[in-house]
Amino acid sequence: MYQSNVCAAAGVCAEPDRPDPLISHEPSSLPIEHDYSGFDIVKATQYGAITRVKELVENGANVNQPDCETVTLLHWAAINNRRDIIAYLLEKGAIVDAVGGELNATPLHWATRQGHLSACVQLMQAGADPSLRDTEGCSCIHLAAQFGHTALVAYFIARGVNPDLRDRGGMTALMWAAWKVQALDPVRLLLTLGANPSIADTTHGNTALHWAILARNTIAINTLILKGKSSLDVPNLRSDTPLKMLQAHIGAVWISDKVADRVKEQTQQHGSFKRGGRFLVRLSMDKRLKWWTMVGLPFLFFYIIGLIFSLDTYFIIKFFLCGCLYAIASTVGRIMFDDHLLTLLPLSIYLATKLWFYITWLVYIAPVVSTLTTVLFLLSSCGLWYFFLKSWRGDPGVIRPTMEQRFRTIIELSERGGAGFEPSSFCSACLVRRPVRSKHCSVCDRCVARLDHHCPWVGNCIGAKNHVHFIGFLVMLVIMCSWMLYGSFIFYTNVCGMNYEDGLWAALLIANLCTPWIGWVVINACLHFMWVTVLLICQKYQIVCLGMTTNERMNRDRYRHFIAKGGKSPFDRGPWKNLIEFFECSLFGLVKPQTRNWLTFFWTDFENDENDKSIEVEPLLRATDNYQYV
Helix, strand or coil: CCHHHHHHHHCCCCCCCCCCCCCCCCCCCCCCCCCCCCCCHHHHHHCCCHHHHHHHHHCCCCCCCCCCCCCCHHHHHHHCCCHHHHHHHHHCCCCCCCCECCCCECHHHHHHHHCCHHHHHHHHHCCCCCCCCCCCCCCHHHHHHHCCCHHHHHHHHHCCCCCCCCCCCCCCHHHHHHHHCCCCCCHHHHHHCCCCCCCCCCCCCCCHHHHHHHCCCHHHHHHHHHHCCCCCCCCCCCCCCHHHHHHCCCCCCCCCHHHHHHHHHHHHHCCCCCCCCHHHHHHHHCHHHHHHHHHHHHHHHHHHHHHHHCCCCCHHHHHHHHHHHHHHHHHHHHHHCCHHHHCCHHHHHHHHHHHHHHHHHHHHHHHHCCHHHHHHHHHHHHHHHHHHHHHHHCCCCEECCCHHHHHHHHHHHHHCCCHHHCCCCEECCCCEECCCCCEEECCCCEEECCCCEEECCCCEEECCCCHHHHHHHHHHHHHHHHHHHHHHHHHHHHCCCCCHHHCHHHHHHHHHHCCHHHHHHHHHHHHHHHHHHHHHHHHHHHHHHHCCCHHHHHHCCCCHHHHCCCCCCCCCCCHHHHHHHHHCCCCCCCCCCCCCCCCCCCCCCCCCECCECCCCCCCCCHHHHHCCEC
16 A cells, blocks of 8 residues: 555545635634644644644654554655654654655655655755665656656756666656656656657667557657657567557557658658659658758749749739649648748748849849949848848847756755746746746747747747847848839839829739839839838837737736736836837937846846836846856
């Protein structure tokens, strides 16, 4: 009979000394004083009667005397999370690693199985050994992984337990989590903390991925394959590889589309599918070829559509040909590109349109405009590329602490009672304390300080360190599109003799007859100009008028500091100050902007003073000021 059975039999999992309050409008009465005078020391320990326990110990009771099932008082205090009694018993000389019960488990085993983080911290600080095994051969990290106690798994590893520690059957914590826990953590956490997914158990030769497939654990399978890079080709003792096991269940509801695509790709690489010839299969699976195809197709399709518009035929035929081209592009995309490659599509489209803008200007527009106009166009383009590269390749403010700093954070949060592990203040994916206004980007899989959004057009997050450059990029893009429209206007006026007074339809007919390519470029320039202008206005409105990021505006009903202000931003200091502080501009010393390092900015409470719009903040974790940010 182990913890759960003993606990149920004794009836001590409830809190009899803390009765639920009556739901009544009458004044609350004084708490009921329970009479524990008839309890023996075991029952007093189970029910948390610290006064009775002290009384019996002072009268000569032995704190290390086991009961008839070889269970000590410290076991009972640990299983019921009686922290005050644990502290008292340890003070009185209780053996911290006493073995008891049918499984010969220690108090730390009992507290771990129940998920009592605070009790485990107490016992570990008193010298409890988490590597000891019970009769089943499990140490504490294996029990924590089996029952999905993520905080305990993190605490044990932070306190020096090897994440790849094996139990008697050769199982690691990662294997147990993949087999038992139908949740994202602790599998993801173990991978982040360095657990090796390639290790196989000694009984069956299964890796963690084998166990996840046997359990049909969709989340664990996705995490191990897509995040943990687990191999699909490792055979177990029955010569079954994860690839072979997944192939037998392709189409099952517990196999996600991404995993199914990975299985098909791996199968094709092994030569199982021979449609179209072995050479074509290898060609379609070549990652470098697929990457270049994704990058190059927008350049090619932009040119082909321009050629279609240049054909001397009816508009309906042109639109039909464009539809056929779109069907071809969709088919190629489904065959060759996965979700990861498709994230490159907006960036590729942006680069393709800009390249053809430059070619169009140099070939068609430059000969009909002044040299000064072309120089100004190229100079503004230099500004555009500067801000684009800063937005694209620049650091948005990614928070990346070292493993040692992660361990330090986990230990500190655990020893504070575990309240800091709440998702609002701690990221279980990156294992970092979240600074104010930071967020984990699901696309990049990283935490970014003062995250605004993930922009597919620059292929990067927009955060504390590159938000200003992103605004500059939008401004310069509007300017470039304006130049293209102006140059096209000059071209059609001087070369084609277009008379805009005859109406829009007449102008379109002339554009169709005289260099339709310019018309195709004008369409793209107009579309870019419109959506970029709208985006720029929204960005400036949020920054200046609301004092918010895009993420905060979309999720303000989920953030407690926004809810407390009725949906308004607690970071709003007025339009003028918001603008000055965003650009960190001192106007040659005329003003002094309040600057903050959003990568190390933590808070406990906001000072709600109507006369002072500033935010009084107290850092929660000074150790994070030394984080290395990349």
